[in-house]
Amino acid sequence: MEQTHNINTLGTRFSRQALGDGMRDGVPIGLGYFAVSFSLGIAAKNAGLTPFQGFLASLLCNASAGEYAGFTLIAAGATYLELAVVTLIANARYLLMSCAMSQRLDPAMPGFHRPLMAFHITDELFGIAIARPGCLNPFYSYGAVLVAAPCWAVGTALGAIAGGLLPLRLVSAFSVALYGMFLAVIIPAARQSKVIAGLIVLCFGASYGAAHLPAVSRVSGGTRTIILTVVLSAAAALLFPQNTEEDETNA
Numbered sequence: 001m002e003q004t005h006n007i008n009t010l011g012t013r014f015s016r017q018a019l020g021d022g023m024r025d026g027v028p029i030g031l032g033y034f035a036v037s038f039s040l041g042i043a044a045k046n047a048g049l050t051p052f053q054g055f056l057a058s059l060l061c062n063a064s065a066g067e068y069a070g071f072t073l074i075a076a077g078a079t080y081l082e083l084a085v086v087t088l089i090a091n092a093r094y095l096l097m098s099c100a101m102s103q104r105l106d107p108a109m110p111g112f113h114r115p116l117m118a119f120h121i122t123d124e125l126f127g128i129a130i131a132r133p134g135c136l137n138p139f140y141s142y143g144a145v146l147v148a149a150p151c152w153a154v155g156t157a158l159g160a161i162a163g164g165l166l167p168l169r170l171v172s173a174f175s176v177a178l179y180g181m182f183l184a185v186i187i188p189a190a191r192q193s194k195v196i197a198g199l200i201v202l203c204f205g206a207s208y209g210a211a212h213l214p215a216v217s218r219v220s221g222g223t224r225t226i227i228l229t230v231v232l233s234a235a236a237a238l239l240f241p242q243n244t245e246e247d248e249t250n251a
Helices: 002-010 016-046 051-060 064-075 080-090 093-102 113-119 123-130 138-162 168-174 176-192 194-212 221-239 244-250
Strands: none
Touching: 016 051, 016 064, 016 123, 016 138, 051 064, 051 138, 064 080, 093 113, 093 123, 093 221, 113 138, 123 138, 176 194, 194 221
């Protein structure tokens, strides 16, 4: 056990390999971010923001739904309090992702890595990080962020500059790259485990049903995601507990 812990501790130190792997895996995410944030930049311009303000907003807020909600409220002349509350609700699912990632961090890792990793948790970056075996190396996350974050911010600025010059259908078509990235994350795990494959199908079905059931569909998308995540993950943990001793041996 002590030997395994020492190996994992070494995995939290600077690693050029981990940084390079993160940058490599961040390329398709960055391309998808650029396409999505381009349309987000159009929304920023419609809200009265300059390209630099849109760039700064995307640099400081790594969330498409939360940022779009913020631009919508800015256009509507909402107060700072309303903006903060709506953004918190829209981005609350990242609290769950932070909890999941915290369970994969080496206790010996220096504390300053935690806020840096937490600041850049997004659906896609979380997906590629949590899929890696063993303790999470912070420099893998930093490598992915070095590619993805500039694409997100620059795409927003260019979208604000271009305004409505490009057809929205063309911009929306580019965002398909994000769905392809999600498939690349879940398909290998589903092929290795029938349980994971079944849970993925169940999650898709539950998400579709929640979006169309009369009572549940009235709840915001972010809140539905949180409820489904907690319920389904808790049920999966109870019904299919993971053998941690076997995982440590394989690591």
